[in-house]
Amino acid sequence: MNSFKRLASDTAIYGASSIVGRFLNWWLVPYYSFMFLPEEYGVVTNMYAYVAFFLVLLTYGMETSYFRYASKSKEPEKVYSTSIISLFFTTISFVLLASAFRHEIAALIQYPDHPEYVLWFAIILGIDAFTAIPFARLRLNNRPVKFAFIKFVFIGFNIGFNLFFISLCPKLMENNPESIVRLVYSEDIGVGYVFISNLLASVITLILLLPEILRISFSFDKALLKQMLSYGFPILIVGLTGMVNQNIDKVLIPFLIPENQDPMFQLGVYGANYKLAVLMNMFIQAFRYAFEPFFFARSDSKNDPKVYATVMKYFVIFGLLIFLGMVLYIDLVKIIIDSKYHVGLKVVPIILMANLFFGIYFTLSLWYKLTDKTRYGAYMALIGAAITLILNIILIPKIGYMGSAYAVFSCFFVMMIVSYVLGQKFYPVPYDLKRIAIYFSLALVIYLVSVYTADLNSINKYIFNTALIGVFLFGVLQFEKSEIRKLFSRKKQN
Numbered sequence: 001m002n003s004f005k006r007l008a009s010d011t012a013i014y015g016a017s018s019i020v021g022r023f024l025n026w027w028l029v030p031y032y033s034f035m036f037l038p039e040e041y042g043v044v045t046n047m048y049a050y051v052a053f054f055l056v057l058l059t060y061g062m063e064t065s066y067f068r069y070a071s072k073s074k075e076p077e078k079v080y081s082t083s084i085i086s087l088f089f090t091t092i093s094f095v096l097l098a099s100a101f102r103h104e105i106a107a108l109i110q111y112p113d114h115p116e117y118v119l120w121f122a123i124i125l126g127i128d129a130f131t132a133i134p135f136a137r138l139r140l141n142n143r144p145v146k147f148a149f150i151k152f153v154f155i156g157f158n159i160g161f162n163l164f165f166i167s168l169c170p171k172l173m174e175n176n177p178e179s180i181v182r183l184v185y186s187e188d189i190g191v192g193y194v195f196i197s198n199l200l201a202s203v204i205t206l207i208l209l210l211p212e213i214l215r216i217s218f219s220f221d222k223a224l225l226k227q228m229l230s231y232g233f234p235i236l237i238v239g240l241t242g243m244v245n246q247n248i249d250k251v252l253i254p255f256l257i258p259e260n261q262d263p264m265f266q267l268g269v270y271g272a273n274y275k276l277a278v279l280m281n282m283f284i285q286a287f288r289y290a291f292e293p294f295f296f297a298r299s300d301s302k303n304d305p306k307v308y309a310t311v312m313k314y315f316v317i318f319g320l321l322i323f324l325g326m327v328l329y330i331d332l333v334k335i336i337i338d339s340k341y342h343v344g345l346k347v348v349p350i351i352l353m354a355n356l357f358f359g360i361y362f363t364l365s366l367w368y369k370l371t372d373k374t375r376y377g378a379y380m381a382l383i384g385a386a387i388t389l390i391l392n393i394i395l396i397p398k399i400g401y402m403g404s405a406y407a408v409f410s411c412f413f414v415m416m417i418v419s420y421v422l423g424q425k426f427y428p429v430p431y432d433l434k435r436i437a438i439y440f441s442l443a444l445v446i447y448l449v450s451v452y453t454a455d456l457n458s459i460n461k462y463i464f465n466t467a468l469i470g471v472f473l474f475g476v477l478q479f480e481k482s483e484i485r486k487l488f489s490r491k492k493q494n
Contacts, residue, residue: 026275
């Protein structure tokens with residue numbers, strides 16, 4: 001019983017540091033929308049898409065390998081030391097190479113006038129990759145409080161530096177051009193202060209982790225490293241394909257949209273509106289923290305498939321409620337970003353539904369984890385990556401960032417369907433497809449009705465849309481009232 005309490009407690013802390021942290025960081029998006037033009041914010045979107053790819057490459061599955069080998073080894077310190085020494089040398093090599101060829105790399109990614117971006121991000125990536133193992137060690141040693149504390153310190157300093165450089169410094173310079181602030185601020189850097197803020201916050205994180213880093217035994221086992229690299233390689237492939245599915249569009253848009261159609265403006269608009277779907281992401285992230293321990297901790301009960309089917313149904317219901325809440329009140333949601341980005345609001349429903357499909361795919365994915373057929377996870381990720389790449393290359397030149405939105409939607413939809421079909425073959429679960437289809441259909445009809453009544457004045461529209469959500473809830477209660485009653489009665493009995 002104590003172990004389950006500990007699991008629940010640790011999950012809550014890790015979940016808070018991740019979900020709350022992401023939510024706090026997300027508020028920088030509306031802030032940037034008011035401080036930067038779309039083409040400037042497009043630079044931020046583009047650069048962080050590269051970061052996502054390179055962070056997976058630079059950690060090369062070592063974090064998961066460390067968990068695997070340190071938890072079973074009689075010499076966990078040797079595993080820790082081998083892991084961190086390996087990452088140290090690969091990280092240093094990457095930073096030195098990126099620094100030496102920063103001008104060529106900057107030209108390659110279409111920032112020939114800003115080689116400093118390459119240097120700053122090389123250091124950021126190096127620190128983030130290198131600190132992955134110390135963070136993993138904190139988790140393995142059941143030290144979630146320190147883990148969460150350092151994560152929150154990073155977030156706090158990152159937000160603080162952004163506010164200092166982007167908002168406070170210009171005002172101080174305006175009132176007093178000879179202020180000491182001129183030693184650390186130049187208006188020519190502009191959007192670069194987003195990256196500098198991240199760099200400074202990452203350095204502070206590294207300093208806070210130094211006590212963990214310096215505890216290494218300086219023992220290096222080549223044979224162990226080979227085993228860890230072999231174990232981590234499939235994880236690297238899955239990680240890269242995942243990044244393709246989520247970020248390749250933000251890399252391709254500047255290359256595939258003609259210059260006369262202002263690709264960076266389109267990327268900025270797309271990036272800001274893509275981020276509006278954050279509520280669905282937060283729901284999925286919170287669900288993942290709760291669901292993974294839940295199904296791995298359960299014994300092989302004959303009732304498990306029925307339990308998973310029930311979980312899936314209610315996951316879909318709550319996901320559709322978030323979808324309807326966002327799209328039916330989009331006029332309220334949109335005020336958190338500047339009006340110059342509102343032209344891209346049409347991608348929000350598509351991205352929201354795509355994220356819901358991804359959440360369903362994740363929930364379905366228990367079959368290959370429970371049956372030890374994890375290679376199928378890699379196959380499905382590769383299928384999704386192929387769809388994403390092909391559709392982006394075909395659609396972006398024709399319809400701009402809308403092509404990226406359709407590509408994301410198609411990718412996660414196909415992955416969801418493939419996972420369901422394979423799952424029913426290897427680990428049949430009696431999902432209530434009829435009810436799920438009814439709820440999806442009802443949500444779609446409600447959404448279409450709201451689109452055709454979008455010309456109503458604000459008050460009438462909100463009243464009408466609230467009534468539409470009431471219709472959805474009423475439909476759910478009509479179908480689920482007996483099961484909900486049973487769930488509550490079981491809770492009472494317990």
